[in-house]
Amino acid sequence: MSADTPSCPRCTSKHTVKNGYIHNGKQNHKCKSCGRQFVQNPQNKIISQGTKALINKLLLEKLPLAGIARVADVSEPWLQGYVNQKYEAVPKRIETRPQKGDA
Numbered sequence: 001m002s003a004d005t006p007s008c009p010r011c012t013s014k015h016t017v018k019n020g021y022i023h024n025g026k027q028n029h030k031c032k033s034c035g036r037q038f039v040q041n042p043q044n045k046i047i048s049q050g051t052k053a054l055i056n057k058l059l060l061e062k063l064p065l066a067g068i069a070r071v072a073d074v075s076e077p078w079l080q081g082y083v084n085q086k087y088e089a090v091p092k093r094i095e096t097r098p099q100k101g102d103a
Contacts, residue, residue: 006029006038008033009036010031010034011034013033013034015032016029016031016032017029017032019037022039026039047074047078051073051074052082054071054072055068055072055082056086058071059086065079065080
């Protein structure tokens with residue numbers, strides 16, 4: 001192992017090996033101690049509140065999620081998770097009143 005071997009973010013072990021590349025060409029690593037795969041110096045994209053507001057408007061238009069993901073420049077898995085969170089926040093109980101003709 002070389003001196004620049006990254007440590008595992010989960011268990012901080014130095015027993016890591018190179019494990020191919022991810023979709024954007026970054027080096028993937030695997031921890032031999034706990035089995036976790038990771039990328040050194042990950043760059044997570046932060047979704048702005050303006051983008052979320054746009055997505056909320058587009059969701060009301062009955063557009064496919066793939067189309068919304070393209071327009072908002074977000075990944076489809078992230079968008080699906082966002083939609084699932086929004087759905088969970090909706091109250092499940094519906095209040096109804098009997099109509100005048102029902103007895």
